[in-house]
Amino acid sequence: xxxxKEPNLMFGVLNRLAKYDIKQRKLxxxxxxxxxxxxxxxxxDGSKIYLAGTFNDVAIFDAETLKQTxxxxxxxxxxxxxxxxxxxx
Numbered sequence: 218x219x220x221x222k223e224p225n226l227m228f229g230v231l232n233r234l235a236k237y238d239i240k241q242r243k244l245x246x247x248x249x250x251x252x253x254x255x256x257x258x259x260x261x262d263g264s265k266i267y268l269a270g271t272f273n274d275v276a277i278f279d280a281e282t283l284k285q286t287x288x289x290x291x292x293x294x295x296x297x298x299x300x301x302x303x304x305x306x
Contacts, residue, residue, distance in 0.1 A: 220280065222263025230254050230268055234283055248283040250276050256301040269301040 219239075220226040226245075227237045232253050236246045255270030259280065266283075268276040277287040 218257045218259070220263050221259050221261070222280065228257055228266060230257050234266070234268065234278060236283060246283045248278065248285070250285070258301045267301060275301070
């Protein structure tokens with residue numbers, strides 16, 4: 218997914234969260250989440266990354282540093298392979 222803050226940056230996730238420079242076609246940074254995730258979402262200003270789509274949690278990462286800043290535990294069990302939705306108020 219492309220960053221809403223910087224269109225030249227692309228992020229991907231499965232077993233690692235990776236940040237790429239599109240123009241230079243190179244990996245800039247990578248981080249290893251606690252487990253695999255399938256979906257990436259950003260907050261409105263592009264400063265936070267939300268990883269979802271497995272188990273019952275959403276991991277929150279800083280888009281600049283790729284450091285995990287938190288997580289949100291969801292009620293119930295596994296989300297299976299779902300698509301995350303972002304609602305802006």
